[in-house]
Amino acid sequence: MSKIKTTPKFKTEAEERAFWEKHDSSDYVDWKQAQSVAMSNLKPSTKTISLRLPEGLLDSIKIEANKRDMPYQSLIKSWLADDVKESRDV
Structure with a gap:
């Protein structure tokens, strides 16, 4: 096993970014010791779509x-997510 190098101290974020663009992190981090982390407070990315609905249907929603x-819109997303989950479970 190769020896892990010491990560240099960076003066700025730009300097750190430039360093990691040119260096392999596996030379500086023992990834075999890494542990999984759950970041439950992160919101999933969303994409805006256009959906045409009859006015009567939209009013009912x-x-x-x-x-x-x-x-x-949250209700529509909830209904869609429930329906997709239900169809997967079948």
């Missing part, structure tokens, strides 16, 4: 969302 005291 907004009424249902209002009853649940939540934004209508």
Whole structure:
């Protein structure tokens, strides 16, 4: 096993970025000792889409969302996620 090098001290983030662009981290970190970390507070990235719905359907969704005291787009996402999960479980 090769010896792990000492990571240099950096004066700026730009200096550190430039260093890691040219060096392999496995020379400085023993990745076999790494442990998995759950970052539960991170929000998944989202993508904006355009969805055309009949006005009557959108009005019904907004009424249902209002009853649940939540934004209508969040309700739509919740319904879609539930439906996809349900179809996977079948």
